[in-house]
Amino acid sequence: MKNRKTREAIVSAADTLFYERGFEATSFADIAAAVEISRGNFYYHFKTKDEILSAVIAKRIEDRRAMLAKWGEALAPRDRILRFIEILITNQSKIMTFGCPVGTLATELSKLAHPAQPDANQIFSVFRDWLRLQFEELGCGGRSDDLAMHLLMRSQGIATLAAAYKDEAFIRREAADMTGWLQSQLDPSKASPRPSH
Amino acid sequence: MKNRKTREAIVSAADTLFYERGFEATSFADIAAAVEISRGNFYYHFKTKDEILSAVIAKRIEDRRAMLAKWGEALAPRDRILRFIEILITNQSKIMTFGCPVGTLATELSKLAHPAQPDANQIFSVFRDWLRLQFEELGCGGRSDDLAMHLLMRSQGIATLAAAYKDEAFIRREAADMTGWLQSQLDPSKASPRPSH
DNA sequence: TAATTAATAGGTCAAATGTCCTAATGCGTC
């Protein structure tokens, strides 16, 4: 079926455009042009803009779940968390240009009081729940969710400032500090009070 | 002159609306309605939307400068930084609903590739420079700017997650953790590796 | 091959938006 292929192309293009320009700033025509289809064809697949948004959010959730599942197969819990921190380095240039795809969408939908806001938060929760699980496996018990939120918080803060200042060194420095923080949490005895500063 | 009064009312209303709904999502009509003036009158004061944006950014910079100057008179450097952290608690409910006014504007303008983005970043820099100055006064020397960025980073991360999850306890917990971090930086000997977690 | 469904193209529509203009009104000065 050509159906699925076109549909996926639309969702993929919308995903990119929503990330790079924002949800509101992206129009039907923009997406249709990116996929090189007519607006009519577009309407055949998605009746409303909210429908595309839902599809994009679903795709993002699925993509992240798949990524984390891959890490789960190959890495130990501690290394999985380190890999999470490394995303900041890996996606450096995109983050410096467009910020964090998860955070910026959640923020935008929050301001628009958009009904899909809870769905967008689910993308956050994919990471939150996964991180909590890693900390639990590492024996952090009841602190695990707090630690997960702390890591998420740092990622969001780093992404926001990185996008504002376009400062590579800042990202690297804070990623290293995050790693130091992680070690101090998992191995309190060896912790240094000044990890990298 | 009535001129200035109307102008200030417009900028003030635009400031609020840009914060609560975002820049793009706020229309001329929205602002005019909020001030209860006609669009024609509006156009007399501001010819383009970008002109209003500039005025709003200038106002935000001025407001923050004034706030920080006040703190400078009454508080010691250390307490000034603590007061900065307290903003998160003081503005809790607004932050949980609309995020950080500084970060969300900078992010939005960044995505729109808006020419005023550097101006919006100046609001960030008001805090960054001020925080750096406090750390310098506290004898942190060359680390001062990094420490300032670290505090900004945490504020942004907390605001983003607070807006997503609307979690008061999270804000309080992370604000306390930030305070602990501050103490560990200013007074390394007494530092505990697990401030609050 | 004929019939039916899936998919695409392109045009239309009302509403909203940023921008601009002109006419009217207030208001201080001579």
Add this chain to the structure above:
DNA sequence: GACGCATTAGGACATTTGACCTATTAATTA
């Protein structure tokens, strides 16, 4: 009181947007 400038009102306009419709083509099935 009359003049001139500052301010305000409200409408006009082109463009864009999300949404919708119908006609046409491609694909599948009978």
